[in-house]
Amino acid sequence: MKLDLPRYTERFGATSLHGVQRVYELDSGFDDGRSMSETLTRVGNDQIIDIERRMAIVIPIKAERLRLLEGVLSGIPHDCLTIIISNSPRQPVDRYKLEKDALLQFNRFVGRDALILHQRDPGLSEAVKETGYTSILGPDNVIRDGKAEGMVIGMLLAKMAGKEYVGFIDADNYVPGAVNEYVKIFASGIAMSKTPYTMIRVSWIFKPKMSETGLYFSKWGRVSELTNQHLNSLISYYTGFETEVMRTGNSGEHCMSIKLAELLTFSSGYSIEPYEIVNVLEEFGGIIPTVNQDAMDKGVEVLQVETRNPHFHEDKGDDHLKEMMVASLGSIYHSKICPPKLREKILESLRGRSMLDEGQPEPPAPVRIEPFRGIDMQQFAKILSKATTYTQ
């Protein structure tokens, strides 16, 4: 892959937030010895495959169409470990079983490593409870519903499998070629990172929508525009300079080194993606003290890379949009580093769009999921092996 070097960077304590980088060639071929210009970089195919071998791709899924899942599976490079975490209904039709059958059939043909697990499997809940990871459990002692919860379980499985990197790809993507590009971007971003504590987020070039006159290639989704605006305000408040650096606040397609992932506190449901950025600033922004001195010494990087493929996924309607917006802005609003002025602006944004119910003074505080660094993985693996839906 051939891509830009970051053109500018916001530095915030030990964190470097890089501006969006563009892809020039999806496949940059063999190294032919020709020198590159000083502003482009080439990540060779050998290097990409070497990183893919050390990477797990987590697919969170809840009641998506099977055809879409099959397409996504076909787009994931062979050498990655695929991990599906499902929260699909099991009655009246056992949709988890359909997903599992589709995965096993796919694996039989391509001979690939993959894991699948149901988020609400009692054996899984037992494994997290016994290892003391209770912040992911609901009042019924079962893992809570929610996309973030599924992703965190996926990260635990990636760590358990000894992977160094974990990437996330939604199951509702219509374009397998786009999925393939996301993983190449993850690997290239990792290759370009200068620290073991790194995150790569995908910025979609277009998110096409149907309109009366045909396809309209819009640049931003309604939620992401607002999330980015407020994340940028948060950064500007501390640096004193207005910025537009953050473009991927809601990006479901992103990847992290396990070394970084296991230090982060996550925020429940659909607020996980923006809160990852907020939490990186909380932990490594130098505003409040941290226990993670090694990451402070080595630095934390966030790279953002713009795709070549447009992003086509399922349209989930206005209620979903509202849920995402309130959760995303709520995760910024309730951060301990959110200044009162920004809180006011967030409230204005939500009220102006009638996103808060009558008599609701503020967005609800998203539930937090603690870092998973301290979990005894051997014990976790041992208990998990008895979970009935766990299939590899």
Ligand code: GDP
């Ligand atoms: P959007 O694309 O950000 O608007 O959100 P989606 O509704 O498409 O969700 C993103 C991905 O998360 C999809 O693959 C969903 O099927 C999946 N997902 C949503 N809720 C849950 C959940 O509770 N658990 C799991 N494991 N996956 C979920």
Ligand code: CO
């Ligand atoms: Co989607």
